[in-house]
Amino acid sequence: xxxxxxxxxxxxxxxxxxxxxxxxxxxxxxxxxxxxxxxxxxxxxxxxxxxxxxxxxxxxxxxxxxxxxxxxxxxxxxxxxxxxxxxxxxxxxxxxxxxxxxxxxxxxxxxxxxxxxxxxxxxxxxxxxxxxxxxx
Amino acid sequence: xxxxxxxxxxxxxxxxxxxxxxxxxxxxxxxxxxxxxxxxxxxxxxxxxxxxxxxxxxxxxxxxxxxxxxxxxxxxxxxxxxxxxxxxxxxxxxxxxxxxxxxxxxxxxxxxxxxxxxxxxxxxxxxxx
Numbered sequence: 001x002x003x004x005x006x007x008x009x010x011x012x013x014x015x016x017x018x019x020x021x022x023x024x025x026x027x028x029x030x031x032x033x034x035x036x037x038x039x040x041x042x043x044x045x046x047x048x049x050x051x052x053x054x055x056x057x058x059x060x061x062x063x064x065x066x067x068x069x070x071x072x073x074x075x076x077x078x079x080x081x082x083x084x085x086x087x088x089x090x091x092x093x094x095x096x097x098x099x100x101x102x103x104x105x106x107x108x109x110x111x112x113x114x115x116x117x118x119x120x121x122x123x124x125x126x127x128x129x130x131x132x133x134x135x136x
Numbered sequence: 137x138x139x140x141x142x143x144x145x146x147x148x149x150x151x152x153x154x155x156x157x158x159x160x161x162x163x164x165x166x167x168x169x170x171x172x173x174x175x176x177x178x179x180x181x182x183x184x185x186x187x188x189x190x191x192x193x194x195x196x197x198x199x200x201x202x203x204x205x206x207x208x209x210x211x212x213x214x215x216x217x218x219x220x221x222x223x224x225x226x227x228x229x230x231x232x233x234x235x236x237x238x239x240x241x242x243x244x245x246x247x248x249x250x251x252x253x254x255x256x257x258x259x260x261x262x263x264x265x
Contacts, residue, residue: 057191060184084171123185
């Protein structure tokens with residue numbers, strides 16, 4: 001290896017993070033969340049159809065009194081919004097090339113995904129800690 | 137990069153649609169549709185936790201014809217993105233790249249989506265009620 005054949009510094013080679021500075025982080029996290037979402041989304045769909053799709057809000061709150069339901073729902077929400085954020089980001093990067101519009105949409109995507117996730121998780125926690133047994 | 141009038145590839149307007157390209161763009165479109173649909177998830181959870189009176193309104197909106205049409209579309213998008221996403225994961229580990237296998241797995245995803253959507257709406261929902 002001569003000096004002219006490789007201009008990358010030793011530090012850059014050791015870190016192995018590439019020109020984008022985050023290596024395959026985006027690609028990998030998209031796959032990790034995809035794998036997690038296969039069982040989680042199917043579990044949620046079955047839960048919706050068998051118990052959750054109810055006009056009675058008390059039934060929904062009772063369902064969330066289970067710690068298992070609450071934990072799985074929180075995991076589903078985290079995986080969903082990370083996966084959505086990464087996926088929509090790539091669509092924006094592929095199709096929007098005007099700098100202002102591109103960065104506006106990228107920021108909006110990030111804010112919406114983190115915002116939605118936080119709102120959903122707070123609602124899930126509220127439903128979990130709601131003492132519905134007492135109010136019945 | 138200075139000439140904005142260069143022809144760009146692929147020339148979508150003159151390409152004959154192929155199952156590979158059509159399913160590829162459908163993966164993106166269903167992904168975006170599912171993302172838009174997460175707004176329903178937010179509204180549903182938030183109203184259940186913080187606005188029970190609005191929950192009833194929201195639920196009757198979902199149960200209306202228009203609401204059901206949206207949910208039906210969302211179901212199609214969900215099963216398509218799930219099936220085709222699993223197809224992508226197989227590609228990621230280097231499996232299923234030959235054209236005959238790609239065509240077959242592509243049609244399998246379409247059949248999976250149709251069957252699962254039909255099963256969800258035709259059987260499970262009436263049974264759950």
